[in-house]
Amino acid sequence: MESQWLKLRVNGKERQLFVRPNALLLNVLRDELGLMGAKYGCGLGECAACTVLVNGRNMLACLILAVTMEGAEITTVEGMGDYDRLHPLQQSFLDNGAVQCGFCTPGMLLTAQALLEKNPDPSEEEIRDYLRGNLCRCTGYAAIVQAVKEVKHPA
Amino acid sequence: MEFQVIGKILQRKDGVAKVCGQETYASDVVVPHMLYGVTLRSPYPHAQVLRVDTSAAEAMGAVCVTPDAPCIPNLIYNERTVSIPEKTYCDRRVLPLRARHVGEAIVGVAAETEELAFKAMQAVKVEYKVLPAVLDLDEAMAEGAQALYDNIYLGDQKLTVKNNVACERIITVGDPEAAFAGADYIAEQEYELPRVYHHQMETKTAVCRPDPNGGITVWATTQTIHNIRILLGRIYGLPLSKVNVKKLAIGGSFGSSIQMNSIIPICVALALKAKRPVKMASSREDDLHSHTKFPARIKLKIGVKKDGRVVAADMLAQVDIGAHQINAFPLLGCMAGWYASLYKWGDFRFEGRTIYTNKVPACAMQGYGNPQVNFAVESLMDLIATECGFDPIEFRLKNYVGIGDEFWGQGPSVKSIIKSCGVEEMLQKGAELIGWADRRPHEEKTGRYRRGIGVARGFHTSGTGGPKPGEVVDYSSATVKINEDGTVDVMTPVMDLGGGTGEAAVKVAAEVLNVPYDRVDLSLVDTKTTGYDVCTHATRGVYCGCGAVYHVARQVKQKLFEYAGRILEELPRDLELEYDAKKDVTIVYVRGFKQKNITIDEVARLAQIYSWGTIAATDSLRQKNCPPCFVAHFLEVEVDTWTGVVRVPRAVLLSDTGTPINPDMVAGQLIGSLSRGLGYALYEETEHDRETGRLKCNGFITDDKIPTTCEMPRLDDIQVYFAHTYEPTGPFGAKGIGEAALNSVASALNNSLYNAIGIRFYRIPITPERVLAALEGSGRDGN
Numbered sequence: 036m037e038s039q040w041l042k043l044r045v046n047g048k049e050r051q052l053f054v055r056p057n058a059l060l061l062n063v064l065r066d067e068l069g070l071m072g073a074k075y076g077c078g079l080g081e082c083a084a085c086t087v088l089v090n091g092r093n094m095l096a097c098l099i100l101a102v103t104m105e106g107a108e109i110t111t112v113e114g115m116g117d118y119d120r121l122h123p124l125q126q127s128f129l130d131n132g133a134v135q136c137g138f139c140t141p142g143m144l145l146t147a148q149a150l151l152e153k154n155p156d157p158s159e160e161e162i163r164d165y166l167r168g169n170l171c172r173c174t175g176y177a178a179i180v181q182a183v184k185e186v187k188h189p190a
Numbered sequence: 191m192e193f194q195v196i197g198k199i200l201q202r203k204d205g206v207a208k209v210c211g212q213e214t215y216a217s218d219v220v221v222p223h224m225l226y227g228v229t230l231r232s233p234y235p236h237a238q239v240l241r242v243d244t245s246a247a248e249a250m251g252a253v254c255v256t257p258d259a260p261c262i263p264n265l266i267y268n269e270r271t272v273s274i275p276e277k278t279y280c281d282r283r284v285l286p287l288r289a290r291h292v293g294e295a296i297v298g299v300a301a302e303t304e305e306l307a308f309k310a311m312q313a314v315k316v317e318y319k320v321l322p323a324v325l326d327l328d329e330a331m332a333e334g335a336q337a338l339y340d341n342i343y344l345g346d347q348k349l350t351v352k353n354n355v356a357c358e359r360i361i362t363v364g365d366p367e368a369a370f371a372g373a374d375y376i377a378e379q380e381y382e383l384p385r386v387y388h389h390q391m392e393t394k395t396a397v398c399r400p401d402p403n404g405g406i407t408v409w410a411t412t413q414t415i416h417n418i419r420i421l422l423g424r425i426y427g428l429p430l431s432k433v434n435v436k437k438l439a440i441g442g443s444f445g446s447s448i449q450m451n452s453i454i455p456i457c458v459a460l461a462l463k464a465k466r467p468v469k470m471a472s473s474r475e476d477d478l479h480s481h482t483k484f485p486a487r488i489k490l491k492i493g494v495k496k497d498g499r500v501v502a503a504d505m506l507a508q509v510d511i512g513a514h515q516i517n518a519f520p521l522l523g524c525m526a527g528w529y530a531s532l533y534k535w536g537d538f539r540f541e542g543r544t545i546y547t548n549k550v551p552a553c554a555m556q557g558y559g560n561p562q563v564n565f566a567v568e569s570l571m572d573l574i575a576t577e578c579g580f581d582p583i584e585f586r587l588k589n590y591v592g593i594g595d596e597f598w599g600q601g602p603s604v605k606s607i608i609k610s611c612g613v614e615e616m617l618q619k620g621a622e623l624i625g626w627a628d629r630r631p632h633e634e635k636t637g638r639y640r641r642g643i644g645v646a647r648g649f650h651t652s653g654t655g656g657p658k659p660g661e662v663v664d665y666s667s668a669t670v671k672i673n674e675d676g677t678v679d680v681m682t683p684v685m686d687l688g689g690g691t692g693e694a695a696v697k698v699a700a701e702v703l704n705v706p707y708d709r710v711d712l713s714l715v716d717t718k719t720t721g722y723d724v725c726t727h728a729t730r731g732v733y734c735g736c737g738a739v740y741h742v743a744r745q746v747k748q749k750l751f752e753y754a755g756r757i758l759e760e761l762p763r764d765l766e767l768e769y770d771a772k773k774d775v776t777i778v779y780v781r782g783f784k785q786k787n788i789t790i791d792e793v794a795r796l797a798q799i800y801s802w803g804t805i806a807a808t809d810s811l812r813q814k815n816c817p818p819c820f821v822a823h824f825l826e827v828e829v830d831t832w833t834g835v836v837r838v839p840r841a842v843l844l845s846d847t848g849t850p851i852n853p854d855m856v857a858g859q860l861i862g863s864l865s866r867g868l869g870y871a872l873y874e875e876t877e878h879d880r881e882t883g884r885l886k887c888n889g890f891i892t893d894d895k896i897p898t899t900c901e902m903p904r905l906d907d908i909q910v911y912f913a914h915t916y917e918p919t920g921p922f923g924a925k926g927i928g929e930a931a932l933n934s935v936a937s938a939l940n941n942s943l944y945n946a947i948g949i950r951f952y953r954i955p956i957t958p959e960r961v962l963a964a965l966e967g968s969g970r971d972g973n
Contacts, residue, residue, distance in 0.1 A: 057305075062304075065218075069220075070211070071211060071212075071214075071218040072210070072211020072212075073211075074215075074217070074391070074392070074441070075217060075393070075471070076391050076392070076393070076474065077474040077891055078473060078474060079474070079890065079891075079892070081474070081890065081891040081892050082391065082474075082891060084391055111211065112209070112210065112211035113210065113211045113212075115210075116209075116210065117210065118206045118207075118210055118212070121206070121209065121210075125209035125210065128205075128209050129201050129202070129205045129206070129209060130201075131854075132199070132202075132854035132855060132857070132858050134202065134205050134208045134209060135442075135688035135689060135690075135855075135858055135862065136390075136391065136392070136439070136440060136441050136442040136443075136687065136688030137204065137207075137208030137209075137213055137439065137441070137688065138215065138390075138391035138392045138441030138442060139391050140208050140209055141209075141211045144209065159904060159905060162899070163899040163900050163902075164899075164900065166898075166899045167898040167899045167900045168898070169899075170389075170391065170891070170896060170898065171391070172388075172389050172390060172391055172442050172444065172862075172865075172866065172896065173391075173442055173688050173689075173858070173862045174858055174861065174862045174865075175858075175861035175862040175863070175864050175865035175866075175897075175902055176865065176898075176899045176902050177861045177902065177905055177908055178854075178857075178858055178861070179899075180899060180905060181905055184905075
């Protein structure tokens with residue numbers, strides 16, 4: 036299998052990568068770009084720890100062949116905010132005790148961001164329904180749901 | 191008691207890194223020039239490995255380690271080294287000469303890329319002699335059953351295994367037979383608890399780098415960096431000064447990494463052979479095949495008097511531990527202890543037996559036998575209350591083990607006297623919050639959806655310390671140092687599994703030294719830079735781990751007073767410490783003469799300039815108690831009698847954790863445990879196919895569902911309550927919470943089901959199929 040050139044934007048930066056056709060987006064992000072925020076939890080689309088935004092939509096990076104991302108705009112958790120400029124959702128997760136082991140956190144944050152893009156003021160049911168594919172074993176989800184509900188939108 | 195930082199809700203120290211994707215887990219570790227490692231796993235539940243041919247894999251450039259390779263030491267060990275050696279049963283090799291469960295790793299393969307490693311692994315040929323598999327607990331114990339082991343070791347002592355019985359424990363207190371004879375009512379039931387997968391979000395990972403000094407550096411998914419160091423040193427004959435294990439974040443654990451995960455020594459073997467770093471990250475399928483929660487079959491008999499006093503009990507526990515002993519022997523002791531410490535049985539007996547089968551090896555998972563024992567005891571206590579017409583809450587209050595009573599924190603060898611207890615407060619408050627007084631009997635409930643309310647109570651130990659050292663090693667170490675600007679570094683080897691042990695350590699140091707939380711930080715540490723800590727297990731992180739931080743921070747405070755005394759020309763014993771919020775400084779002042787003071791920043795700065803030395807201390811502490819942290823669960827369930835689906839519309843979660851150091855995290859533990867408890871009670875089971883020995887879920891999460899956002903009660907329908915207690919032996923009055931939070935969830939759910947539909951279940955998970963079968967069955971019996 037011949038590697039091929041791939042051009043895409045990751046967290047606002049244009050990237051050109053030489054990838055094998057069977058390379059998964061998750062592995063390219065982690066191994067080629069050093070973006071470790073997207074996590075491997077199952078590799079089969081069962082847990083959503085690998086969630087990234089592809090053109091604003093939450094998608095599972097473990098199920099996407101990198102070569103299909105030509106021209107796409109990818110956002111990983113590293114692109115959401117930085118330690119001195121946290122995204123309101125990241126701040127809300129911290130304020131509401133929504134982080135325990137933290138392994139599901141990046142995927143949760145990006146899924147929640149996708150929800151808020153579509154529906155800036157979701158009800159608790161809508162939040163629960165939207166996040167149901169993102170598994171968390173630590174928190175029992177309450178603090179996470181609360182964090183999404185109470186996010187303070189930037190003025 | 192008024193505290194400066196203890197009990198305040200403050201942002202966790204690793205929080206920003208975690209929400210920014212910057213926290214490093216073992217799976218994120220990348221070492222220059224590293225290879226990727228994978229394992230070839232047995233397709234058979236029981237088979238002798240006759241020959242392994244790795245030539246095709248090696249021709250592809252791979253490095254392989256096989257069971258018969260000279261680099262695999264012929265050492266039989268136990269991957270869990272929490273117990274003292276003479277109480278540790280050993281049956282495991284780095285790579286086995288005989289596969290004893292489907293998915294047991296047989297060959298390790300490393301190559302330049304993960305893809306090449308997988309391809310090379312597929313090119314390895316293993317010739318097996320398939321042996322009859324033992325896949326049922328009763329069949330395993332039957333005369334003439336296929337044996338999994340001829341011999342195992344207890345410490346250095348060689349033992350013969352009979353009827354696949356791995357180990358057993360029989361404990362009798364008083365004369366239970368006579369006590370039963372004097373009882374007015376005797377209830378007896380058998381309960382069955384399933385194998386359940388930990389389902390921590392991060393799969394187990396190991397990275398090993400051979401170092402130029404002949405040693406190794408290891409980054410691994412673990413709850414104990416020091417026990418990995420010692421065990422790897424022993425297996426590979428390395429001096430402990432040349433084994434360094436790094437402390438990292440862990441993506442959940444729930445007990446799955448108390449032992450050194452099986453892939454770690456395989457990864458080390460590959461790295462030593464290749465003379466290059468190797469990273470081995472388990473696939474989810476591999477992970478599901480590595481460990482499971484202890485299942486249990488528990489037969490319980492309780493005798494009571496007419497006045498509601500329990501007078502006798504008898505428990506027979508049989509545990510199908512699968513292919514290896516990880517902590518089966520201490521498990522039996524602990525199960526006996528949980529049972530002995532729930533109610534004042536008077537005279538009682540415990541008989542426990544663990545049995546080898548060709549299944550995934552079972553290990554601790556949140557509660558370590560406690561949820562299993564609690565389910566039996568709390569379900570049967572509820573049944574007795576109904577049968578004898580006792581109020582379930584009054585009945586429990588009359589008989590619980592509380593203040594001044596003896597608590598078996600870790601089986602018969604580790605006991606302490608209970609000094610703090612919030613059981614009564616929790617049961618009364620819980621009853622009020624759930625509306626116990628308005629509870630209607632199940633007979634009055636009709637229609638498709640039926641609701642019920644139930645209660646159960648439980649506890650867990652905080653650590654495994656006792657007045658005298660027992661079968662379990664328990665102590666922690668810490669280093670605390672005041673920097674030259676008055677900020678503080680805390681070095682602790684105690685792993686934070688996500689529950690906030692790290693914040694607790696910081697808060698304890700900050701409180702002792704009266705320094706604001708944001709001026710205290712946790713250091714990145716490893717086994718070379720810290721003293722020993724046994725493990726973050728047994729709900730000991732705060733009580734024991736932070737107990738050591740408390741102990742050391744007080745020594746630092748003393749040193750601070752000595753240096754401040756030199757500057758102020760006062761005796762250290764006349765000095766006091768205080769945080770001045772107005773000026774935002776911590777001052778050392780002369781007692782009774784506050785105007786004479788100096789900031790700790792200034793003391794630290796001068797100590798450096800005058801070359802007096804760093805204001806720091808390192809020490810270890812063994813806690814000499816193991817106080818129980820109590821919980822109570824009041825749940826409301828709703829049963830759809832058409833589909834058998836059970837929902838939990840409302841939950842009241844109560845805990846007695848002493849002083850809650852991180853109240854938000856204690857609540858998080860309680861609510862997280864509610865979700866794991868619901869999974870345990872209603873959905874999860876990782877059983878094996880009786881014919882093939884394979885996991886029925888084949889290692890897929892999809893076929894072993896855990897609760898999602900949608901199975902949990904709504905935010906407004908979960909209430910959390912902390913009892914007002916203070917543990918005199920804990921740091922600032924704190925006890926543990928972690929495992930306790932889970933222990934009575936499934937029992938409370940079972941008891942609420944009875945109140946909803948009049949059926950008691952004796953086996954979990956209580957799946958819709960089982961609910962429907964019970965509803966349709968004539969016996970109204972949910973077994």
